[in-house]
Amino acid sequence: MSNKLSNTRNMGFIAHIDAGKTSVSECVLFYTGRTHKAGNIDDGNTVLDWMAQEKERGVTIVSAATSCEWNGFDINIIDTPGHVDFTAEVERSLRVLDGAVVVLDSVAGVQPQSETVWRQANKYNVPRMVFVNKMDKIGADFDIATQTLVDRLSANPVPIQIPIGAEDKFEGIIDLVEQKAIYYKIGDELGHIDKTTDIPEDLKSKAEKYRSNLIEKVAENDEEFLEIVFSGEEFENEKLKSAIRRVTISNAIIPVLCGTALKRKAIQPMLDAIGAYLPSPLDIPDIIGKEYKGGDTALTRKPDDNEPFAALAFKTVSDPYIGRLIYFRVYSGSIDAGAGVLNTITGKKERMGRIVKMHADDREEIKKVSAGDIAAAVGLKDTSTGHTICAEDKPIILEKITFPEPVVAVSVEPKLKAEKDKLQEALLKMAEEDPTFKVAYNDETAETLISGMGEFHLEIMVERMKRELNVECNTGKPQVAYRETITSNSRAEGKFIRQSGGRGQYGHCVLEVEPRKSGAGFEFVDSIKGGSIPREYIPAVRKGIIEGLNTGNLLGFPVVDIKVTLIDGSFHDVDSSEIAFTIAGSMAVKDAIKKGKPVALEPIMKIEVTTPGDFLGEVIGDLNRRRGQVSETTSIIDTQIIKGSVPLGESFGYANTLRSLTQGRASYSMEFERYDELPKSILKDKMSDQSTSND
Numbered sequence: 273m274s275n276k277l278s279n280t281r282n283m284g285f286i287a288h289i290d291a292g293k294t295s296v297s298e299c300v301l302f303y304t305g306r307t308h309k310a311g312n313i314d315d316g317n318t319v320l321d322w323m324a325q326e327k328e329r330g331v332t333i334v335s336a337a338t339s340c341e342w343n344g345f346d347i348n349i350i351d352t353p354g355h356v357d358f359t360a361e362v363e364r365s366l367r368v369l370d371g372a373v374v375v376l377d378s379v380a381g382v383q384p385q386s387e388t389v390w391r392q393a394n395k396y397n398v399p400r401m402v403f404v405n406k407m408d409k410i411g412a413d414f415d416i417a418t419q420t421l422v423d424r425l426s427a428n429p430v431p432i433q434i435p436i437g438a439e440d441k442f443e444g445i446i447d448l449v450e451q452k453a454i455y456y457k458i459g460d461e462l463g464h465i466d467k468t469t470d471i472p473e474d475l476k477s478k479a480e481k482y483r484s485n486l487i488e489k490v491a492e493n494d495e496e497f498l499e500i501v502f503s504g505e506e507f508e509n510e511k512l513k514s515a516i517r518r519v520t521i522s523n524a525i526i527p528v529l530c531g532t533a534l535k536r537k538a539i540q541p542m543l544d545a546i547g548a549y550l551p552s553p554l555d556i557p558d559i560i561g562k563e564y565k566g567g568d569t570a571l572t573r574k575p576d577d578n579e580p581f582a583a584l585a586f587k588t589v590s591d592p593y594i595g596r597l598i599y600f601r602v603y604s605g606s607i608d609a610g611a612g613v614l615n616t617i618t619g620k621k622e623r624m625g626r627i628v629k630m631h632a633d634d635r636e637e638i639k640k641v642s643a644g645d646i647a648a649a650v651g652l653k654d655t656s657t658g659h660t661i662c663a664e665d666k667p668i669i670l671e672k673i674t675f676p677e678p679v680v681a682v683s684v685e686p687k688l689k690a691e692k693d694k695l696q697e698a699l700l701k702m703a704e705e706d707p708t709f710k711v712a713y714n715d716e717t718a719e720t721l722i723s724g725m726g727e728f729h730l731e732i733m734v735e736r737m738k739r740e741l742n743v744e745c746n747t748g749k750p751q752v753a754y755r756e757t758i759t760s761n762s763r764a765e766g767k768f769i770r771q772s773g774g775r776g777q778y779g780h781c782v783l784e785v786e787p788r789k790s791g792a793g794f795e796f797v798d799s800i801k802g803g804s805i806p807r808e809y810i811p812a813v814r815k816g817i818i819e820g821l822n823t824g825n826l827l828g829f830p831v832v833d834i835k836v837t838l839i840d841g842s843f844h845d846v847d848s849s850e851i852a853f854t855i856a857g858s859m860a861v862k863d864a865i866k867k868g869k870p871v872a873l874e875p876i877m878k879i880e881v882t883t884p885g886d887f888l889g890e891v892i893g894d895l896n897r898r899r900g901q902v903s904e905t906t907s908i909i910d911t912q913i914i915k916g917s918v919p920l921g922e923s924f925g926y927a928n929t930l931r932s933l934t935q936g937r938a939s940y941s942m943e944f945e946r947y948d949e950l951p952k953s954i955l956k957d958k959m960s961d962q963s964t965s966n967d
Contacts, residue, residue, distance in 0.1 A: 280348070280552050286392075297338075304340035360708040364586045366393055374402045378407050386424075402529070404530040421528075428526060430528065431448065431485075433530055434478070453475070527545065558573060559603040564667035577643055580604065580668075587657060597649070601646050609638070613664065615659050617660060630648050677708075678724050680724055685720065691743060701741065756831045756871070764861075765780065778844035785864040797836070805841040816857025824865065836864075874919050874949075877917060879917060898923065902914055
């Protein structure tokens, strides 16, 4: 068992959009014998980008799982999207992976979404390697791409390979560990190795310089290897390999490799490196969870078949043929198909049903899963993303996965009135699959609103409903998901008294509210003394406060970053009830917000525009018109990179504007950064628009 586990690698490919993750994954499947032909994004025949929209648009939309074998290693791979709108797919994949390969474009180096996925990998402490892809591309520069890891991510990259040539003269790599040169046939697009030789004379001094740097960086971070180096004795490459493995797993260094997935060069050495340097389930710390219904006592589970079964569901998919499919990662123990499990989030007992190993959208049925495995189950009716499933007699709650809140909303209605129920069903199905896709119903306007991470995200979801669930709908204009908050402390009371013959209703509470730091969220403090409100009614007051915070006084958006303290109140022996205190809590908090100098908050997006230098003035001018702020501009040869921020409300339709300003030669990426106060003049316009539409 431990031998099987030590040769298991649960890893993913993560990167900015268009860095070549899916192409790298397709090459991996080809070389490991999983497929007979490496798929090509341009030809629309990739295995991992299996959805129709993915093939048409050439972008990954959902993370795809597969598994393969290489030199005795069982490798479970998750290929993740690079587009910022699908960041939830990366978040949930990194939560269950042991290691990752970050794919960088050799010309652009670290790009905005590379920074996002890097932060996500840091959050879960995932050891990673970097593969500098597209070494055959015009402008390819291995050293500059590696340096961007230091400049933009404060990482500690250490090349373990260096390229032989670049652009159309890229002919192979030098392996600094084995001290060998691997040459590929020029003009051959199937990645055949031409020859493996000793390092040629003209590259010896360069290779020695890089190898010295490698040995020095590894020794700095590994005492065992430092002693070997200090002793001055010759050491075998295996000793260096073991040391690189240790410092990679401890996240002290980031090994850097290079190649080109399109021409299939240097993919096999990368596969060797995945086996040699990325962690197995035995190398990562034991998973820690909490007691079920027992407070905050920490429980530990080891990656061992003899431990109690514990797994985390990280993805929900509605499969047209077999129904709900729940992807899960097993952290400890093993389980057979058909066995019973406990969901410690819902408290319900469930049956595993069938267990399948996924290969993109194909399934291979298996009888049993063990510690370290990633699989999917059919039959878990009440299990969703982030839920823990475990042995009924040894329950545990594993840490949930947190997702960002959606920032864009659009209204949807069915094209045919008769399909209203069908639309609702489809929306709920999609919301269950994607935690960043939310569905809400606006009573005042009788509209159904869907929210997501961006225009592209919502466009894809509407298209998926049409294709996969056969539901066509009309969509309104994109709306910004504003938030509201207060800027000063205030105090208010809520009294709900109804007397209408027989038993009445009585609820009374006094609240103090104060603003919290941006992003701090909601906090409720119970400061009731002397029983002025009985204990059993406090949760009802809290519930009312939360309901009251759902719609602010200014634009009707949720109120955030606020602390509410319940300081006083009164009750009636006969007439008081939970519902009365819920209404009183809601009334009090709404009044307190009104007195607390409320402000509206708008989402601000971080933007990076890459444009030819000729159009720099026009691009910056347009950003200024959109209330954007430019923080820096840098140039690479004749290309300008503009970094800054822009309010989301001003960014709709930006792709078309940028295209026309730059003759289609510029590109941009955008991601959510923070909430900022909406200028008073714009708030006034929004409020008058709202009152006009209500009239």
